[in-house]
Amino acid sequence: MAAAVNHRPDRSRRALLQGRLRARPLLRPPWALDESLFVDACTGCNACVAACPEAVLLAGEGGLPEFDPARGECTFCGDCASACRESAFGPLSDPPWTLRAQVGDACLAARGIVCSSCRDACGESAIRFPPTRTVPMPQVDADRCTGCGACVQGCPATAISLAPLVAEMPVEA
Ligand code: SF4
Ligand code: SF4
Ligand code: SF4
Structure with missing residues (x-):
């Protein structure tokens, strides 16, 4: 039987991402958890990117999703958060971001x-x-x-x- 594939980013890559993020904050999708929790939970599957009807999300650094306002406007539909199976987003009843x-x-x-x-x-x-x-x-x-x-x-x-x-x-x- 084939071994299960682990899609989660490894710890060293997470640390690298977090280090870079301190110097250059990335814009995560709306309702994304705080950065360290988000990076821990996200597998980089990019289901959220595919779900966005406005195409304002992209697979960014390390393959993790980012919001790029140069692509257009977030309408706060919540489709990205609803598509995530990894608890990387908070509840839609919370404010989407600050x-x-x-x-x-x-x-x-x-x-x-x-x-x-x-x-x-x-x-x-x-x-x-x-x-x-x-x-x-x-x-x-x-x-x-x-x-x-x-x-x-x-x-x-x-x-x-x-x-x-x-x-x-x-x-x-
Ligand atoms: S759907 Fe969830 S696990 Fe997949 S890339 Fe988006 S935030 Fe990460
Ligand atoms: S809330 Fe809707 S429009 Fe905004 S990033 Fe998520 S899927 Fe795209
Ligand atoms: S609500 Fe804020 S981010 Fe959106 S268009 Fe107006 S000023 Fe810009």
């Missing part, structure tokens, strides 16, 4: 060029342009932003990225 959009230095407005493509792409009305005497700069409302990534693809200057929301530290009196 990702939020952030505008970088490449923004056209920062160079004096009027542009509102990101606002136009955002279905959550999470990007505003406060009035100013110069060219208005986009500001992301973190309370409205879902981290869907629609604005990432919508930006002609590739100026928008997604990053986990960082909790504000309490200010000592």
Whole structure:
């Protein structure tokens, strides 16, 4: 009888992945467990990638799934999480992630060029342009932003990225 094939990444590769992740955070699918738990649970089968109707997931570094907002917007349908047989995702009743959009230095407005493509792409009305005497700069409302990534693809200057929301530290009196 043929021996069962173990598809799980080996420990050394997991450690390597985790080490790299500290330097360059990867975007996992929505509802993915915290990184170390996710890397331990995920076999790299990529059933979640195949299940995504928006094709915004890909087999990334080490063959593990990543979310690539340059491909389009996550609609939070949950098909990726439902396709996983390895307990690599949390419950769909939880928030999908803490990702939020952030505008970088490449923004056209920062160079004096009027542009509102990101606002136009955002279905959550999470990007505003406060009035100013110069060219208005986009500001992301973190309370409205879902981290869907629609604005990432919508930006002609590739100026928008997604990053986990960082909790504000309490200010000592
Ligand atoms: S379906 Fe689950 S085990 Fe398979 S690649 Fe996606 S997260 Fe990993
Ligand atoms: S929630 Fe749906 S659209 Fe978003 S990554 Fe998963 S399968 Fe794709
Ligand atoms: S990530 Fe989605 S919700 Fe957030 S600002 Fe961009 S388009 Fe709007």
